[in-house]
Amino acid sequence: MKAILEAKNIVKYFGVDESKTYALKGVNLTAYYGEVLYIVGPSGSGKTTLLSIISGILRPNEGTVIVKDKDIWKMKDDELADFRLNHIGFVFQDYHLFPKLTTTENVSIPLFLKRQNWDKSLKEAKYYLDVMGLGSKADLPVYKLSGGEQQRVAIARAIVSKPDILIFDEPTASLDGETGRQIISFVKEHLLTQDRTIIIVTHDSRIFEYANRILHMEDGKLKQTTNNHFDTEKNNTSVTQLEAQ
Amino acid sequence: MKGLLKIALKLLANDRGKFFTLILGVTFAVFLMNQMTSMFAGIMRKSTSNVINIGAKMWVMDPSVENDRSSIPLPDYVLDYVRSIKGVAMAVPIYFGSGLVKLPDGTYQGANIIGLDDTTLFGRPPIIKGNLNKIYNSDAFIGIVDSDYRKIGSPGIGSVLSINDHRAVIVALAKPTSGGLFGTPTLYTTYTRATKDLPQTRYSMSYILLNPKSNADIPYIQEQVKKLGYKALTQKEFEKTIENFYKYKTGMGTNIMIMTLISFIVGLSIAGQTFYAFVLENLEKFGALKAIGAKKYELMSMILFQASVTSFIGYGFGIMFSSLIIAFSKARIPNYAAIVTYQNMLIAFLMVVVIAGFSSYIGIRKVLKIEPFDVFRG
Ligand SMILES: Nc1ncnc2c1ncn2[C@@H]1O[C@H](COP(=O)(O)OP(=O)(O)OP(=O)(O)O)[C@@H](O)[C@H]1O
Ligand SMILES: [Mg+2]
Numbered sequence: 001m002k003a004i005l006e007a008k009n010i011v012k013y014f015g016v017d018e019s020k021t022y023a024l025k026g027v028n029l030t031a032y033y034g035e036v037l038y039i040v041g042p043s044g045s046g047k048t049t050l051l052s053i054i055s056g057i058l059r060p061n062e063g064t065v066i067v068k069d070k071d072i073w074k075m076k077d078d079e080l081a082d083f084r085l086n087h088i089g090f091v092f093q094d095y096h097l098f099p100k101l102t103t104t105e106n107v108s109i110p111l112f113l114k115r116q117n118w119d120k121s122l123k124e125a126k127y128y129l130d131v132m133g134l135g136s137k138a139d140l141p142v143y144k145l146s147g148g149e150q151q152r153v154a155i156a157r158a159i160v161s162k163p164d165i166l167i168f169d170e171p172t173a174s175l176d177g178e179t180g181r182q183i184i185s186f187v188k189e190h191l192l193t194q195d196r197t198i199i200i201v202t203h204d205s206r207i208f209e210y211a212n213r214i215l216h217m218e219d220g221k222l223k224q225t226t227n228n229h230f231d232t233e234k235n236n237t238s239v240t241q242l243e244a245q
Numbered sequence: 246m247k248g249l250l251k252i253a254l255k256l257l258a259n260d261r262g263k264f265f266t267l268i269l270g271v272t273f274a275v276f277l278m279n280q281m282t283s284m285f286a287g288i289m290r291k292s293t294s295n296v297i298n299i300g301a302k303m304w305v306m307d308p309s310v311e312n313d314r315s316s317i318p319l320p321d322y323v324l325d326y327v328r329s330i331k332g333v334a335m336a337v338p339i340y341f342g343s344g345l346v347k348l349p350d351g352t353y354q355g356a357n358i359i360g361l362d363d364t365t366l367f368g369r370p371p372i373i374k375g376n377l378n379k380i381y382n383s384d385a386f387i388g389i390v391d392s393d394y395r396k397i398g399s400p401g402i403g404s405v406l407s408i409n410d411h412r413a414v415i416v417a418l419a420k421p422t423s424g425g426l427f428g429t430p431t432l433y434t435t436y437t438r439a440t441k442d443l444p445q446t447r448y449s450m451s452y453i454l455l456n457p458k459s460n461a462d463i464p465y466i467q468e469q470v471k472k473l474g475y476k477a478l479t480q481k482e483f484e485k486t487i488e489n490f491y492k493y494k495t496g497m498g499t500n501i502m503i504m505t506l507i508s509f510i511v512g513l514s515i516a517g518q519t520f521y522a523f524v525l526e527n528l529e530k531f532g533a534l535k536a537i538g539a540k541k542y543e544l545m546s547m548i549l550f551q552a553s554v555t556s557f558i559g560y561g562f563g564i565m566f567s568s569l570i571i572a573f574s575k576a577r578i579p580n581y582a583a584i585v586t587y588q589n590m591l592i593a594f595l596m597v598v599v600i601a602g603f604s605s606y607i608g609i610r611k612v613l614k615i616e617p618f619d620v621f622r623g
Contacts, residue, residue, distance in 0.1 A: 052618050057536050057617050058616070077540075077541065078540045078541060078542075081535070081538045081540045082540070084536065084538040085537065085538025085539075088538075090536065090537070092621055093621070094621065096529060096532070096533040096621060098252075098256070098530055098533075100256075100259035100260075101252070101255055101256075101259070105252065109252065109537060110537055111248070112249050112251075113534075113538055115246065115248075116248070118247065118248050118251065157537075
């Protein structure tokens, strides 16, 4: 199997001297083309920190992140921005939408950043909103939507530019079980191709079934990997039953 | 990029309160600046009113003259000398003085008395009523109907006044191009009568008015007059000299400059601070944009665009309000001195550009520094 993303020996700490706390203590992670990779672990174990580092948002103190054979943390700021725009679709834990812009405008933002024409962008955004079951809310300002609806807007924004690495931080936390499953299954079905990967941080055991591999994090370290329906050497041979945490 | 700028605009306009405060700040600053500089321009124009009204192409005077009201009388031979300079089409004397007009209630009012060359009446104001030729009648004067004329009771044609205890009859009324700064009424008469009726020093000629044959002759004339120890200024040069006098040798210029500066600083701080608050409030959004993949110059352009839009709207309102107020005041207050000049509008515009630039600068600095990760974690 070929790796799309490889993080090696990632160390990240915050603060200095006495207040120095390690969020990541030497993490190695590989994501392969065509897989859905889950990262699970208790609160504060460093999941969001790790996602931010591998997606080029937060600079690690040590270690390298190689994406498609390029060391992203050697890039210049603007080059890195371009990398994020073209390769990463990030759903933030707290969405970070623009509350007073309409749902459609929010979803269009990556397209505007890609210099796509206004009307064409809105049209594409609407398509993904329909997919997310939000077609009827397309012209509402985002702050009028419920938490779960906002989460789906954030997902639509992450996938609208069809990036090859989708990174979701707790994408179903505010959704009911059925909607969560529907969305993840849609994403997997329609967006997971042989040249993409999907990395999801979650506590939500209801969606574990969609994972190929699950990485367990604890206290800034990766503890174990569970293969679900995916084998990094061959393909889909070992099936491991997961215990809900 | 258009899409991003549109988003920038929406972010700005969605925050109604801040948007309004921003525009108000700039409007206020532009209003004050334009008011100040217009007032200054108005005062400057009024200070040169005699030179404008008389309209001679060139003026010959003592080299130490700094403004038209403190003339230093010239000996008669200067006139003969000037007339003999090659390139001089005509040269005539003019008398600037002042007299006391006795009012019917027994009080006195000072007035400017201008004596025009008897034969040519060169420098005469445009007559609106009466007959100019009657100026040669005995005791004849021309009344200048400006905002100060009512101070001597707005005498009509045929009215008899007493100036320095001499009889004076108004034979014609004239309208000046520009009103004076000092609030004194003006009367015109002939050179001969003026020098006879009013107190005299050894010499009586205040200035020599001169028209050159062509503009090309001006440098030669100036050179020749200088050789004699006097100076010949063109109308523009004389206006500039007078303006410089009020600007730099009285407190007027400095005071107005300080006021303009203060209004600029007030505008700058209101606009700068509000804009900074706006950026701080939207920091999370700029952080999200950054995380998604906005490049430095895209963020910069968005902020610069937001600052420019508010500044230019504010500029428009500021100029509009101050022009309206000036027009309104002029209609109501006869002596109100303020004119909106293109130069003033340009100055206000440049100051607005500085305000926009400064506001953007502090916003951009903040936005470029943020780490999206920090913003997200609160
Ligand atoms: N900016 C920061 N300054 C100081 N400490 C930080 C900072 N960001 C993260 N940390 C610390 O790093 C550790 C990992 O945080 P992180 O947000 O990655 O955890 P997480 O696994 O995503 O938790 P959760 O499941 O609650 O989202 C925590 O102990 C957190 O307090
Ligand atoms: Mg987290």
